[in-house]
Amino acid sequence: MASTDVAAPAPAPATPGPASTLSAAQAAQQRMEDKAQVRRWILTAPALITVGIFGILPLIIIIIYSFLKAAPYGGVVWSPSVEAYVSFLFQQDIFTDELVFSPDFLQIYLRSFVFAVGTTAICLLLGFPTAYFMATRPPKQRNWWVLLITIPFWSNLLVRTLAIMFIIRDEGLLNNLLIGLGVIQQPITMLYTDFAIVLGLFYSFLPFMVLPLYASLEKLDFRLVEAGYDLYASRPKVLFRIVIPLSRPGIIAGCLLVFIPALGAYVTPLILGGGRHLMIGDLIAQQFGSGRNWPLGAAQALILMSAVLVALFFYVRASTGKVKHG
């Protein structure tokens, strides 16, 4: 199938001189490459410097914290220790004083992971059609649809969460409506359940799926779709064999932007889930709060990040190979 061949966004390379000056041509090519390289570094510099200084340096502080001892009432004591990392998996049993393998933290991580995957899946399943729909509106309308999708997110997240609570609580709007209409007798418990958490996460993260997808789909060359139909492909086939592969960059971007933050989500699951079960965000926050164990909190976060980093690294290696040159 036709795939967009990608070329470097530079003007056509300077034509080399006569064949005899092959090395000169190579030298010229090398100079061009160097210039291009320098230009690339300059382009990425602002982002790199900002993230480097204000994102990475602070992170290094946290890494250092994770290898220190916890101070009695919070904060750290500047003496090295790997206690934090050890206690991630092994805890002194409260009552027997032995070092025992403790799956508590792993359980919490797994729960957050499952929620994040679920949220990403739902955002994708519902977001893809929405983005596709938006991208296939007449060009003049499209901006309005983007506007329509983003407006709800211009109200504060907390207040929206409260509105959701108001709708789904036992004595809330939805239940009252259903009972009033006679559809059900007893209220359906929706608030403070896993459903509420997923709903809240979906609600927070939908634009992070829809907008990248839209950006990618909007420029989709629908002549390819047409070509597919011309070759007697059915609608599902066109969807799965043409549209989806071509919008892969958008899908990946959307999934990353939903999954990763959803893993560490803190406030929304807390409010909607009722606080009965810890998720990673809450667990880590606890260590910096009344748990008074900053190194443990730092270690927990770093373990999480390493797992995500590793996965991301493999993805990047796999995807950069895909770029073809014209």
Place this chain on the structure above:
Amino acid sequence: MASATKGVDLRTQFGFHTIAVVCLVVLYFPILILVVFSINANDLVAVFSGVSTKWYEKAFFNEEFHNAAKNTLIIAVSATIGSTIFATLAALATTRVAPWRGQNSVYMVINLPLMVPEIITAVATLSFFALLGRTLGLNFGIGNIILAHLVFCIPFAYMPIRARLETMDLTLEGAAADLYATPFKTFWHVTMPLLMPGISSGAALAFIVSFDDFTITQLIAGPGQTTLPLYIWNMIRRPMTPEINAISTILLGISILFILISFWIAQRRKAG
């Protein structure tokens, strides 16, 4: 592009229209509730008992709200503009190019803030700025918050732009080059306009993320630098009155107005 009638027909997929509409309804329903309850005469947010605009009056005269709104706006707008520009530049250098040394690292670094749990970013940034303050005496005031927001907004702006770039049809740029356009001209007149949906998506995401940020801002904000999420969070802990609905509705209204105006300006410019 495909001809109008044939294109629209062939491009639709079963159920997509419905799903899109359902999504929008689900998204807007809580907003609707929010707005409706802002004119609730009752003190309690949970019970409706008559219409009144007293909450809007309260909100209008609420100085803390004004201050928080002003701060939030300054921070969000600055962070959005900054992060979108940086992200666009970075995306141009890292997408659709022959793999260059360091490209992967750049990608990882730019997306690093995405991976850090919020509370960690909060504590880390707090420690870092405190260190800066102690050792170098540097304190940028509200600039501290803007810088922190810039950092986590960049990946959110970067991803949609990159996704857009990867999908873009480059023959147009090739054509421009063939027509002897300079790289800069090609960029400004061909690439940028094509990239716009990606850039606006990126900017929209960056704005949302900065506007809603609570955890990080909470730990870094200094005196007088309260933002809306902080202010609202503290309001939630009180017995809630519909004033919070009125505030949210006002904000929503202002944002919509703002966007509509900029759209209108953009349309006028295109026509003119």
Place this chain on the structure above:
Amino acid sequence: MKQWLLGMTAVVALTAGALPALADGDLHIYNWGDYTNPKLIEKFEKQFNVKVTLDDYDSNETMLSKVREGNTGYDIVVPSDYTVKIMIDEGLLEQTEPSKMDNFKNVDPKFVNVYWDDGRHYSVPWQFGLTTYAVDTAKYKGPMDSIGLLFDPPEELKGKINVLDDMNSLIHAAERFANVPRCTSDKADLKKVNDILQAAKPNWKTFSYDTITKMTSGDVVVTQTWNGAAYRMRIAIPTVKFAMTKEVMEGWMDNVAVLKGAKNVENAKLFQNFIMDPENAALISDFAKYDNGIMGSHKFLPPEFGEAPEINPPAGTSSEFVPPCPPEVVEIYNKMWTNLKK
């Protein structure tokens, strides 16, 4: 696009330009949310010609984390009792000697030699209160005289209880129910407490600090909460009653303290003295709905509040302030908490 950018820059410039004019002196207060009467601030500003800024925090931990790193710009903070002790121990507070200030004579003697600031060299009482639980008596008419209602509830209350998402409050409450000492390090005692918590958890609907909303929205019938919050609940739902339990109750006090190295120490001291005046203390109480620890303030309060059951515990009940537990015990509490909420 260019015009859009221009427009945005204009917005930023305009709003940035609307900064308040600087006053004679400043004071930067960092307090709990919804805890400071605006009238109090106005009165202070007028009386001393000082420009006051007020920012909010939602927990001692947040405030402590920020302050510990230093350089926050705040002058005054309002920590709870155990947090004051921690801050004094870590050298975070300025020794302003409230005991030597003019209005000090108004402080109730029982709040002068407290465990966190013996003799009051750093802090001044702001508000104090009790933590037990509140019940909507329209929905539950049974006995509510014991903290056990939270841990061993009758059938009709199962699944209708909210507890505070606060490790210390909840575990200490369980200790009171189990009749073991606070911050006990005895393993058998701790196991008893752990078992009580584990057994009780299925009966709890939520763990949350938003106790007022949980009650007024009907989500729960019983909620662990503070007496001032119960008062506000009662205003909305008259059948709400605050439990004064037969077991000793948790007491706490929030105190006004000055941060070490604060820029406006003199103004901060003025503020500390200011709130020890009974009339001003009454302003604080009238807003936050808690008692204040300053003698003579009740006569400035509206009677329906001054005589409210929430701030007038019946004879025979008692309360205690609980110092922070030693680190080894906190570590165990931490494990119990994670175990409880995993």
